[in-house]
Structures are given as C-alpha cells and as structure tokens.
Amino acid sequence: MAKQRLDKIMAATGRWSRREAGELARRGQVLVDGVAVHDASAKADPEASEITVNGEPLHYQAFTWVMLNKPAGYLSATEDGRGATVLDLLPKELQRRNLFPVGRLDKDTEGLLLLTNEGVLAHMLLSPRRHIDKVYYTRVAGCLTPEDCAAFAEGMSLGDGLRCQPAGLEILRAGTESEARVTLREGKFHQVKRMLAARGKPVLYLERVQMAELDLDRTLSRGGFRFLTAKEVEHLRKLV
Numbered sequence: 001m002a003k004q005r006l007d008k009i010m011a012a013t014g015r016w017s018r019r020e021a022g023e024l025a026r027r028g029q030v031l032v033d034g035v036a037v038h039d040a041s042a043k044a045d046p047e048a049s050e051i052t053v054n055g056e057p058l059h060y061q062a063f064t065w066v067m068l069n070k071p072a073g074y075l076s077a078t079e080d081g082r083g084a085t086v087l088d089l090l091p092k093e094l095q096r097r098n099l100f101p102v103g104r105l106d107k108d109t110e111g112l113l114l115l116t117n118e119g120v121l122a123h124m125l126l127s128p129r130r131h132i133d134k135v136y137y138t139r140v141a142g143c144l145t146p147e148d149c150a151a152f153a154e155g156m157s158l159g160d161g162l163r164c165q166p167a168g169l170e171i172l173r174a175g176t177e178s179e180a181r182v183t184l185r186e187g188k189f190h191q192v193k194r195m196l197a198a199r200g201k202p203v204l205y206l207e208r209v210q211m212a213e214l215d216l217d218r219t220l221s222r223g224g225f226r227f228l229t230a231k232e233v234e235h236l237r238k239l240v
C-alpha cells in the first residue's frame with residue numbers, strides 16, 4: 001500500500017483528529033516500527049508498518065462500512081439544519097470517519113441503511129445501471145389487489161410525470177389495511193409512497209428490509225448499528 005501521512009492514518013480510525021495526532025507525535029507517543037516519530041506529516045505504510053499510539057497497536061482500516069437500523073425521525077444526510085441526521089446515532093469515533101449514507105430513506109421510513117466512506121463503491125451501488133434491488137415492507141390504507149401487482153410489474157407513469165421502472169409488489173395480507181413487500185431496482189424520491197398513492201393505497205408505514213442480498217440484521221435495535229463483515233463487503237464489490 002502507498003505510504004500516507006501519519007496524521008491521516010490516525011484520523012482514519014476516527015479516534016483522533018489530525019490536530020490531536022500531531023500533538024501525540026510531538027510528545028513522542030507515536031511509534032513506527034518501534035521508533036518514535038515526532039512529526040505527524042511523516043509518511044508510513046499503514047499495512048506494512050507497525051504503528052503504535054500510547055503503546056497500543058493502531059488498527060488501520062482504509063474504508064468503513066456500517067449497517068444501521070434507522071428509526072423514524074432522522075434525516076439520511078451528513079448534516080442538515082432541519083433536524084437530527086443518521087450520523088447523530090453513531091458514536092463520535094465513527095462520526096469522525098466521514099461516513100455518509102448509501103442512498104436515502106425518508107425521515108419517517110425505518111430500516112436498513114448503509115453508511116460508508118468508500119465513495120467509489122457507494123456510487124456504483126447507487127447507479128441505476130446496476131439494478132441493485134431494494135426491498136421494503138409496507139403497510140397501506142386500503143385493500144391491495146392483483147391489479148396493483150400487475151401495475152407495479154408493468155412499470156408505472158405517475159401523474160407528476162415520473163416514469164417508474166417495473167417493480168415487484170407481493171401482497172402479504174389484504175384488507176382494510178394491507179401489508180406487502182415492494183422491490184425496487186431504482187430509488188427515486190418517495191418512490192414507494194408515490195407509486196402506492198397512485199394506486200389509491202397511501203402508505204401508513206414503510207421499512208427497508210433488504211438491499212442487494214444484505215438483509216436487515218434483526219438483532220439490531222432501532223438506532224443500532226454494526227460493521228459489515230469482510231464477506232458482506234466483498235459481496236458488494238462483486239455486484240459492481
């Protein structure tokens with residue numbers, strides 16, 4: 001791996017800012033291969049060199065991938081003057097890693113949201129050309145019918161001019177309040193809500209339960225998170 005500045009390597013862990021990294025180096029608390037480095041602008045290979053800070057090994061990770069079980073009431077953004085964002089649900093250490101949401105969930109939509117600082121892969125996953133499935137559980141007002149499923153499968157043109165690609169609608173329970181699974185291969189603004197509203201079945205509740213082949217980890221409480229495993233990240237790479 002190419003060499004990088006020590007302060008950049010340390011900041012990538014989220015534990016320290018670059019300024020804090022510089023101060024630690026000046027105090028002789030940063031060692032590279034057993035030798036104190038007093039200038040944090042010095043370069044090292046984070047994968048080939050043994051770096052310790054205050055006597056503890058530094059565990060470098062080029063990119064971070066997190067699965068969040070998003071609760072309602074949070075904006076899928078890195079910062080927003082209108083209210084709390086999903087980053088506010090993460091500890092300070094992760095907030096320092098420059099994570100951002102991979103796509104968006106509406107403020108009142110819950111469920112699976114990926115966050116990362118790996119821009120290229122995130123962009124590829126969101127590209128309409130990739131046709132990455134996104135699956136939602138929804139509860140709607142009104143009785144869903146086979147005709148609704150057929151309209152989704154054919155692709156819908158909405159009254160506001162939005163043309164939606166063919167999508168999946170699987171009825172789980174039909175009644176005055178119906179339940180269903182919706183599968184999209186694109187992610188336009190409020191798309192699930194707009195498509196169901198066009199069928200006269202307004203959404204009462206919406207939760208994303210799957211993206212690609214990643215299922216929402218049901219061991220996560222609302223607002224809880226975990227890191228993706230190496231196998232899960234490799235799966236995402238293979239998709240693109």
